[in-house]
Amino acid sequence: MPKMPLLRPAAALTALLAFAACTGLGDLQTPQLEVLGVQMLSTDMFAQRFVVRMHVQNPNDIELPVKGIDYTLLLMGDLFAEGKTNEPFVLPALGEAEFDMTVTTNFVSSFGRLLSRVGGGKLEDIEYELAGTLLVDKGMVRKIPFNKRGTLDFTRALEKAKSGAT
Helix, strand or coil, X not given: CCHHHHHHHHHHHHHHHHHHHHXXXXXXXXXXXXXXXXXXXXXXXXXXXXXXXXXXXXXXXXXXXXXXXXXXXXXXXXXXXXXXXXXXXXXXXXXXXXXXXXXXXXXXXXXXXXXXXXXXXXXXXXXXXXXXXXXXXXXCCCEEEEEEEEEECCHHHHHHHHCCCC
């Protein structure tokens, strides 16, 4: 029985070290995500596919291994796209990264509404809101919520569609 008293302090120390290692991600600042641009990949009367170029900045002094992003993208207050990316990337400590998200929209429920709302006007300075969760593959904090509002120029995204690409 003399081993039992030695095991308790060792177990407590192990638990304390594990807790300290896990809490290293417990006080994270929210990374800043921004939509840089949109490019149309294909279109037909039922759906459109776009590549949305994203920029993300990490204000934390630790790298964040991101395994995916759950997101909702609103344009002019209407739902444009929602989903989940499954492309992992590492966000460097106090660094930044860019990546692409491929989104598919339904003409009637999203892209068509956007076009009707601008009423033949220019698709420049379209207000967007990007909200969701970064899915982190490290530490105790596994989900980091984010929300970003800004403006976006959609005219380049439509150039490919107007040139007849499908």
